[in-house]
Amino acid sequence: MAATQVFDSKTFCIITGGSRGIGRAIAATLSAKFGPGSTVVLTGRSTADLNETQRQVQAVAPGVNVSVVTADLANAGTLSESLSSLTGTTNPSDFQHVLLINNAASINDMSRYMKQMTASDVDYVQQYFMLNLTSMLMLTSHFLRTFPKREGLRRTVINVTSLCAIKPMKTSGLYNTGKAAREMMVRTYAIEEPDVRFLNYSPGPVDTDMYREIIDKSIDQEFREMMRDLETKNVLLKPHQTAAKLAVILEGDDYESGAHVDYFDVPDKEENTSS
Numbered sequence: 001m002a003a004t005q006v007f008d009s010k011t012f013c014i015i016t017g018g019s020r021g022i023g024r025a026i027a028a029t030l031s032a033k034f035g036p037g038s039t040v041v042l043t044g045r046s047t048a049d050l051n052e053t054q055r056q057v058q059a060v061a062p063g064v065n066v067s068v069v070t071a072d073l074a075n076a077g078t079l080s081e082s083l084s085s086l087t088g089t090t091n092p093s094d095f096q097h098v099l100l101i102n103n104a105a106s107i108n109d110m111s112r113y114m115k116q117m118t119a120s121d122v123d124y125v126q127q128y129f130m131l132n133l134t135s136m137l138m139l140t141s142h143f144l145r146t147f148p149k150r151e152g153l154r155r156t157v158i159n160v161t162s163l164c165a166i167k168p169m170k171t172s173g174l175y176n177t178g179k180a181a182r183e184m185m186v187r188t189y190a191i192e193e194p195d196v197r198f199l200n201y202s203p204g205p206v207d208t209d210m211y212r213e214i215i216d217k218s219i220d221q222e223f224r225e226m227m228r229d230l231e232t233k234n235v236l237l238k239p240h241q242t243a244a245k246l247a248v249i250l251e252g253d254d255y256e257s258g259a260h261v262d263y264f265d266v267p268d269k270e271e272n273t274s275s
């Protein structure tokens with residue numbers, strides 16, 4: 001049986017960090033391409049922001065059911081309950097495509113360089129990796145068990161990664177480390193689960209709260225100026241641009257499972273069609 005197509009099929013999709021920034025744009029862009037009766041689950045800590053994303057998705061994708069799960073993925077004590085809420089009472093056989101987008105993340109405290117960290121930072125570091133690494137591992141495994149391999153079912157898992165996974169930047173040591181580890185996690189899943197499509201998508205520099213936080217808070221002048229230059233030189237992307245590129249990559253479906261694909265690796269759709 002041929003694999004279900006990426007878009008237009010009845011899809012169950014979870015988007016972490018769906019309350020703002022890139023996650024919100026991905027929610028609207030992809031939902032508009034899902035088939036009727038699809039379900040999108042948005043999660044983040046801010047219920048008000050999730051509700052706003054839900055409203056935006058419903059405006060562009062009226063045939064899609066959108067639900068909101070308020071959850072703090074840095075909280076180890078509530079993680080199990082959060083995972084159950086995300087998949088809920090979903091009947092796996094109702095869907096032709098299941099898609100998990102691991103997008104939620106945070107930038108670390110950028111007021112220090114790596115060597116300034118001390119043993120008093122252990123709790124902070126553990127909590128940082130709880131959100132940025134451990135919760136993604138637990139959610140991905142939970143997702144794959146909830147939606148086991150089935151004839152005709154397409155399964156896709158995306159990790160929203162960063163250039164920092166492969167190129168270190170100063171003062172974002174935990175972020176760089178977490179993104180590198182997530183990519184290796186995804187590559188390991190890819191060889192263990194060959195029938196699932198895994199993608200490390202690097203969204204490029206995007207104008208979001210995270211970008212502004214780096215400019216405001218990094219104590220490294222060189223890093224701050226490099227980030228600021230992106231805006232001055234008009235290289236900074238809008239969330240909808242990177243979401244559209246992700247859609248192009250998914251639709252093309254020609255990436256190697258587990259690969260790192262950057263926004264700038266793939267021509268825009270217009271360039272694609274004219275060449």
Ligand SMILES: NC(=O)c1ccc[n+]([C@@H]2O[C@H](COP(=O)([O-])OP(=O)(O)OC[C@H]3O[C@@H](n4cnc5c(N)ncnc54)[C@H](OP(=O)(O)O)[C@@H]3O)[C@@H](O)[C@H]2O)c1
Nearest residue numbers: 017019020021022044045046072073104105205206208210
């Ligand atoms: N912006 C860029 O230039 C850029 C570049 C490369 C990669 N990325 C990656 O793109 C992804 C999205 O980033 P963004 O720029 O859109 O950042 P953002 O605007 O800061 O959004 C971060 C998202 O993560 C959620 N989140 C944060 N802490 C959470 C927690 N403890 N529990 C649950 N959810 C939490 C936030 O929701 P709540 O606050 O509601 O919890 C929010 O929806 C991230 O993986 C980031 O590393 C961004």
